[in-house]
Amino acid sequence: MKKEMALITENFLRYGPPDTAGYLEIGGFTGLEKALAGSPEELVRTIEASGLRGRGGAAYPTGKKMRQSAAYEGDTKYLICNADEGEPGTFKDRELLEKDPLGVLEGMVIAAHGVGATQGILYLREEYSHLLGLLEDSLAAMRQDGYLGRGILGGPLDFDITVFVGAGAYICGEGTSLIESIEGKPGRPRNKPPYTKAQGLFMKPTLVSNVETFSGITAIVRHGAEVFTGYGTPMSPGTKLISLCGNVNRPGTYEVPFGTTLEEIVMGIGEGVAGGRALKFVQIGGISGPLLPKEFLKMPLSYEAFEKEGLSIGSGAVLVVDETTDILDFLDAVAAFFKHESCGKCTPCREGNRQIMNILKRMREGVALPSDPENIQRIANTMKYASFCGLGKTAPTALLSAVRYCPEEIFTRRGL
Amino acid sequence: MDELMRREVLKIIESQGKAREALIPVLKAVQRVNPKQYIPQEVSQLVASTMGISESEVYEVVSFYAEFSEKPRARNVIRICDSTVCRVTHHRKTAELLEAALGIRVGEATEDGVFCLEYSPCFGACDVAPAIRINDRVYGNLDGEKLEEILQSYRR
Ligand SMILES: Cc1cc2nc3c(=O)[nH]c(=O)nc-3n(C[C@H](O)[C@H](O)[C@H](O)COP(=O)(O)O)c2cc1C
Numbered sequence: 001m002k003k004e005m006a007l008i009t010e011n012f013l014r015y016g017p018p019d020t021a022g023y024l025e026i027g028g029f030t031g032l033e034k035a036l037a038g039s040p041e042e043l044v045r046t047i048e049a050s051g052l053r054g055r056g057g058a059a060y061p062t063g064k065k066m067r068q069s070a071a072y073e074g075d076t077k078y079l080i081c082n083a084d085e086g087e088p089g090t091f092k093d094r095e096l097l098e099k100d101p102l103g104v105l106e107g108m109v110i111a112a113h114g115v116g117a118t119q120g121i122l123y124l125r126e127e128y129s130h131l132l133g134l135l136e137d138s139l140a141a142m143r144q145d146g147y148l149g150r151g152i153l154g155g156p157l158d159f160d161i162t163v164f165v166g167a168g169a170y171i172c173g174e175g176t177s178l179i180e181s182i183e184g185k186p187g188r189p190r191n192k193p194p195y196t197k198a199q200g201l202f203m204k205p206t207l208v209s210n211v212e213t214f215s216g217i218t219a220i221v222r223h224g225a226e227v228f229t230g231y232g233t234p235m236s237p238g239t240k241l242i243s244l245c246g247n248v249n250r251p252g253t254y255e256v257p258f259g260t261t262l263e264e265i266v267m268g269i270g271e272g273v274a275g276g277r278a279l280k281f282v283q284i285g286g287i288s289g290p291l292l293p294k295e296f297l298k299m300p301l302s303y304e305a306f307e308k309e310g311l312s313i314g315s316g317a318v319l320v321v322d323e324t325t326d327i328l329d330f331l332d333a334v335a336a337f338f339k340h341e342s343c344g345k346c347t348p349c350r351e352g353n354r355q356i357m358n359i360l361k362r363m364r365e366g367v368a369l370p371s372d373p374e375n376i377q378r379i380a381n382t383m384k385y386a387s388f389c390g391l392g393k394t395a396p397t398a399l400l401s402a403v404r405y406c407p408e409e410i411f412t413r414r415g416l
Numbered sequence: 417m418d419e420l421m422r423r424e425v426l427k428i429i430e431s432q433g434k435a436r437e438a439l440i441p442v443l444k445a446v447q448r449v450n451p452k453q454y455i456p457q458e459v460s461q462l463v464a465s466t467m468g469i470s471e472s473e474v475y476e477v478v479s480f481y482a483e484f485s486e487k488p489r490a491r492n493v494i495r496i497c498d499s500t501v502c503r504v505t506h507h508r509k510t511a512e513l514l515e516a517a518l519g520i521r522v523g524e525a526t527e528d529g530v531f532c533l534e535y536s537p538c539f540g541a542c543d544v545a546p547a548i549r550i551n552d553r554v555y556g557n558l559d560g561e562k563l564e565e566i567l568q569s570y571r572r
């Protein structure tokens with residue numbers, strides 16, 4: 001029942017980055033060659049046909065985004081690879097950067113051709129600064145071999161990439177905060193419009209995509225859209241990288257076709273809960289994702305299955321939590337994280353996280369007020385609907401899912 | 417700030433440039449050269465006046481980002497992740513091992529200024545949780561023996 005795959009991860013351990021010669025031998029840069037042999041329009045059509053959706057969490061169709069971005073004219077257009085990966089429980093982008101940096105960077109050059117980008121920036125989270133040397137060496141090797149710089153592969157494309165290292169802030173994974181951060185400011189989200197694709201970095205047209213999205217582009221162009229759509233479900237074509245972690249026997253990064261069930265991931269690939277203990281819940285998509293009790297193990301990992309439940313698969317993290325964890329302690333850790341990471345720009349998020357922590361504290365100490373269950377849900381819903389950006393909107397997701405799926409764990413057992 | 421540090425800071429700005437987008441790289445570099453891994457107020461002021469940015473804007477950036485510290489730390493900063501994955505895999509046990517090995521509590525620094533201990537949000541090492549970070553290197557799945565070996569390598 002193991003369903004591990006190697007499409008986006010096909011280059012892992014098959015060459016030693018930054019060795020471009022080794023990468024070439026296993027088919028590296030053939031995607032770029034194919035892309036450059038065709039028009040930008042053909043490339044965008046290939047990505048549209050693949051059904052690839054952004055892997056940074058919002059799942060916006062990548063082909064559509066490229067088409068919109070391509071429509072903006074100007075002598076400077078930025079293409080940013082979002083390697084901020086701040087979502088606790090998520091480390092798949094780190095694996096891609098570590099084990100296949102050339103595949104990620106190739107995807108950026110391919111995308112640059114599609115949208116007419118002139119300058120690339122890889123925004124690397126500070127916590128991954130140990131990867132900076134490898135990335136710089138990979139870029140130097142690509143420049144040396146003519147895959148970056150002026151007139152790439154003898155054609156008209158001029159494009160180069162630099163690395164910007166962040167300074168530690170979860171919010172900088174949000175596209176406009178990331179841009180503020182590159183500009184040397186605190187990473188607070190911008191008002192929209194103007195949209196990034198029209199006026200992003202230094203007010204120039206900018207496309208921001210996730211690391212895994214660029215790796216996906218490389219694989220799709222190399223093998224053809226139909227190879228990608230041959231996996232997964234009709235509504236969720238292709239494969240997804242999973243960051244499997246927590247109380248599980250085999251934590252790690254795995255690639256699975258969409259449609260794989262949570263059970264196949266946790267019990268099959270992950271070889272079950274560590275120490276033979278019972279499963280309490282899984283959290284999907286990182287700390288901003290829902291808690292799903294074991295009844296959900298039959299659920300397939302696909303956009304449509306999650307959307308039907310009003311949920312999202314987010315970054316594709318699967319955190320396994322066993323019976324020894326108290327849900328209230330867990331929810332407290334979630335709220336503490338968001339309180340720490342809130343940028344303070346809007347009231348629902350700045351105040352909401354604080355108030356949720358206060359109520360959780362009373363509940364954990366067994367001194368909750370009769371009004372607390374209602375209040376905590378009211379605050380959570382206010383955050384969900386009235387926060388300015390995705391951080392505040394998703395901060396109460398874990399709490400609201402726990403209220404919905406296991407109210408007895410948080411209310412009844414505490415006498416509320 | 418002594419003359420040596422002053423010159424060091426000016427040299428960093430010289431090499432990074434004075435554009436606004438150089439501010440974060442400059443602050444990283446000036447913190448790195450400080451033996452206590454922090455950015456004293458007078459250094460922020462010097463960065464502000466040399467780069468032509470207002471002091472309040474520099475402070476705002478220093479206080480916004482977790483990498484920057486306004487308080488003295490130590491030559492080696494040890495961060496213990498206390499986000500969800502490390503919590504459910506019992507990060508407190510690692511914290512206790514570290515506290516015992518160094519004779520300090522989380523939030524403190526050793527007297528010789530070699531190590532300090534702090535909690536940190538997730539740094540993307542959840543596959544080896546509970547994880548710690550010493551400066552920019554990550555370690556996970558630790559036991560007492562392994563930990564002692566690692567600490568020794570930073571003591572030199
Ligand atoms: C609080 C917050 C944090 C985010 N963190 C990340 C991140 O670490 N990496 C990422 O690729 N996208 C992150 N995003 C999503 C980005 O805003 C953006 O949608 C994404 O980078 C677009 O790339 P994609 O289309 O390839 O998914 C975050 C969004 C929010 C609201």
Ligand code: SF4
Nearest residue numbers: 343345346349389392
């Ligand atoms: S929801 Fe508001 S306070 Fe929270 S991070 Fe976004 S803008 Fe900042």
Ligand code: FES
Nearest residue numbers: 497502538541542
């Ligand atoms: S939750 Fe601890 S490293 Fe990610």
